[in-house]
Amino acid sequence: MEDRSRRRNVRDRRGGDLSHIQGGLGKATGEKIDVTCFDCGNPFEATNLGIATARLCFDCGTKREEQTALLERLAREKAEEQRYRELVRLANVPPRWRAVTFDTLDPNIQPVAQKVARAYAHGFSKESPSLVLYSPGNGTGKTTLGYCIVNLLLHELRVPVVARKARDVMLEIRNTFSDREQTEAAVLDKVSYVDLLFLDDVGVDPPSRWIHSTYWTLMDRRFDWELPVVITTNKPFEGRGEVLADRIGEGAASRLLGLCGGNVIDMSGEDLR
Numbered sequence: 001m002e003d004r005s006r007r008r009n010v011r012d013r014r015g016g017d018l019s020h021i022q023g024g025l026g027k028a029t030g031e032k033i034d035v036t037c038f039d040c041g042n043p044f045e046a047t048n049l050g051i052a053t054a055r056l057c058f059d060c061g062t063k064r065e066e067q068t069a070l071l072e073r074l075a076r077e078k079a080e081e082q083r084y085r086e087l088v089r090l091a092n093v094p095p096r097w098r099a100v101t102f103d104t105l106d107p108n109i110q111p112v113a114q115k116v117a118r119a120y121a122h123g124f125s126k127e128s129p130s131l132v133l134y135s136p137g138n139g140t141g142k143t144t145l146g147y148c149i150v151n152l153l154l155h156e157l158r159v160p161v162v163a164r165k166a167r168d169v170m171l172e173i174r175n176t177f178s179d180r181e182q183t184e185a186a187v188l189d190k191v192s193y194v195d196l197l198f199l200d201d202v203g204v205d206p207p208s209r210w211i212h213s214t215y216w217t218l219m220d221r222r223f224d225w226e227l228p229v230v231i232t233t234n235k236p237f238e239g240r241g242e243v244l245a246d247r248i249g250e251g252a253a254s255r256l257l258g259l260c261g262g263n264v265i266d267m268s269g270e271d272l273r
């Protein structure tokens with residue numbers, strides 16, 4: 001109140017004519033001078049700091065600061081929203097798996113695997129080890145748990161993740177031979193450097209030199225860049241029958257083993273389909 005009445009006095013005293021100040025700007029004297037507020041036109045008292053002299057009264061200055069802060073917040077929110085939309089696009093989660101989350105699971109199915117996967121997702125960083133979801137049989141919930149991890153990283157932690165069927169990655173790379181728009185290198189780049197790569201059904205493709213060398217390149221890059229993968233597979237790392245190395249090659253399997261450091265969840269169980 002006191003402040004307002006003082007300002008009114010200033011205006012009364014000067015009769016609103018403060019044009020003499022404009023000429024004085026540029027010479028900082030440190031004296032108190034009367035200035036016309038640039039926004040509301042009311043006079044107020046300011047210290048003469050030359051061209052740095054306040055141009056806005058206290059109320060208008062506060063209002064402008066609030067407006068600037070609001071605009072900055074909205075811009076940040078918009079940028080964050082755009083980034084999130086871009087992450088969702090990049091992740092490429094198929095419709096069937098978009099709504100799958102840890103909270104939608106039956107807690108009695110594969111409870112131990114659920115616990116490990118949940119802890120893995122919540123504690124995820126680019127430095128996390130890789131994770132293998134393995135069962136020799138079908139329909140035990142591997143893909144389901146994989147997408148629970150992917151969806152939590154994507155929607156809650158907003159981490160860049162790419163989710164693909166291993167076979168689709170292979171097919172896409174192979175198709176680049178007939179597709180002039182996309183090169184093999186470009187397809188590989190998309191899956192090589194993302195924070196988390198989820199590869200579903202690793203080892204379904206019958207082995208060939210080409211499959212081995214493509215897996216080798218992919219796993220070698222993840223290994224060199226120390227970036228984790230989460231995979232599902234029906235093939236074990238070792239055993240009497242066919243092993244993962246038979247399908248994806250020794251080099252790729254050994255890098256994958258190095259990345260996951262024994263972090264393999266055995267999800268053997270009954271077929272839930």
Ligand SMILES: Nc1ncnc2c1ncn2[C@@H]1O[C@H](COP(=O)(O)OP(=O)(O)OP(=O)(O)O)[C@@H](O)[C@H]1O
Nearest residue numbers: 105106109137138139140141142143144145272273
């Ligand atoms: N914890 C769970 N709670 C409820 N339903 C589940 C759970 N885990 C898996 N299911 C259901 O079981 C079925 C099989 O799961 P999923 O496809 O994940 O198995 P999979 O191990 O990936 O099989 P495959 O080896 O054939 O790829 C799906 O219909 C899935 O919805």
Ligand SMILES: [Mg+2]
Nearest residue numbers: 142143200232
């Ligand atoms: Mg599956």
Ligand SMILES: [Zn+2]
Nearest residue numbers: 037040057060
């Ligand atoms: Zn003002």
